[in-house]
Amino acid sequence: MSSIVSPDDINPLEDHDRFMIVRNWSDVPPKATHLAIAKPIASLAPLRDFPQLRHLRIFGGDALLCTLVPLPELCSLRLSAVPSKGLTSLEPLSNVVNLERLILHHLPQVKSLEPLGALRKLKDLLIEISPCSVTTLHELNSLQPLAGLRTLERLELRGIRVRELGLRPLEQMTWLRHLVVNNRFEIEDFARLAAALPTTQGFCLHPSVPVGIPCDQCQHEKVMLIGRTRPTIACPQCQAKHVERHVARFQQCKAAYPNAAGP
Numbered sequence: 001m002s003s004i005v006s007p008d009d010i011n012p013l014e015d016h017d018r019f020m021i022v023r024n025w026s027d028v029p030p031k032a033t034h035l036a037i038a039k040p041i042a043s044l045a046p047l048r049d050f051p052q053l054r055h056l057r058i059f060g061g062d063a064l065l066c067t068l069v070p071l072p073e074l075c076s077l078r079l080s081a082v083p084s085k086g087l088t089s090l091e092p093l094s095n096v097v098n099l100e101r102l103i104l105h106h107l108p109q110v111k112s113l114e115p116l117g118a119l120r121k122l123k124d125l126l127i128e129i130s131p132c133s134v135t136t137l138h139e140l141n142s143l144q145p146l147a148g149l150r151t152l153e154r155l156e157l158r159g160i161r162v163r164e165l166g167l168r169p170l171e172q173m174t175w176l177r178h179l180v181v182n183n184r185f186e187i188e189d190f191a192r193l194a195a196a197l198p199t200t201q202g203f204c205l206h207p208s209v210p211v212g213i214p215c216d217q218c219q220h221e222k223v224m225l226i227g228r229t230r231p232t233i234a235c236p237q238c239q240a241k242h243v244e245r246h247v248a249r250f251q252q253c254k255a256a257y258p259n260a261a262g263p
């Protein structure tokens with residue numbers, strides 16, 4: 001059972017200190033590799049002058065992002081909208097085709113993932129909603145554009161829901177090594193995924209996952225049941241029948257999927 005990976009795992013802590021916040025372009029050393037950009041910077045065009053730039057964080061809206069220039073060396077980008085409703089399109093990301101790692105942090109107005117289809121070197125993708133907005137899920141049109149990302153190794157979708165096709169497009173992504181999907185889809189969605197992705201790791205590919213909280217009654221570690229649209233935490237000992245019923249249903253759904261025999 002793989003553990004639940006936090007955003008900090010995908011975005012190592014040691015990196016935090018290395019980012020220089022750009023206030024004036026004239027202060028930025030020509031060999032800068034890690035830059036963070038927010039107000040009052042109005043254009044990303046000067047990034048052309050930093051050919052060694054590898055890691056970039058942008059806090060901004062459509063007006064700033066649409067000034068993004070092609071950056072051949074850039075391999076990691078974290079994008080946060082400021083204000084949270086200020087970013088509606090990922091289209092400018094088609095300029096950064098060498099990206100290997102992309103974090104989309106709290107972009108609730110972005111609906112289409114189509115532009116990500118151009119990122120043919122992407123290995124890690126994290127789409128997350130701000131932790132203070134967990135009750136409002138980020139609605140995406142479809143996950144279909146992700147299904148062509150053959151280099152993707154790790155995909156984390158936290159705080160999302162999907163308008164069309166649910167999790168079905170992910171079933172094609174048998175090359176994924178690690179997958180996280182927030183537990184707000186149906187049991188059939190997760191069970192089918194578990195059948196389709198037999199070599200992928202991730203808590204959402206199991207009927208239940210330990211949550212590290214002891215039961216008040218028996219001290220047994222509680223579990224979260226995967227595929228309850230209202231997430232349920234239960235004690236596998238005190239609520240054994242409830243948990244067993246859920247696990248049986250998950251396995252039944254998984255077995256009913258054509259790929260269930262799998263490798």
Ligand SMILES: [Zn+2]
Nearest residue numbers: 215218235238
């Ligand atoms: Zn108990």
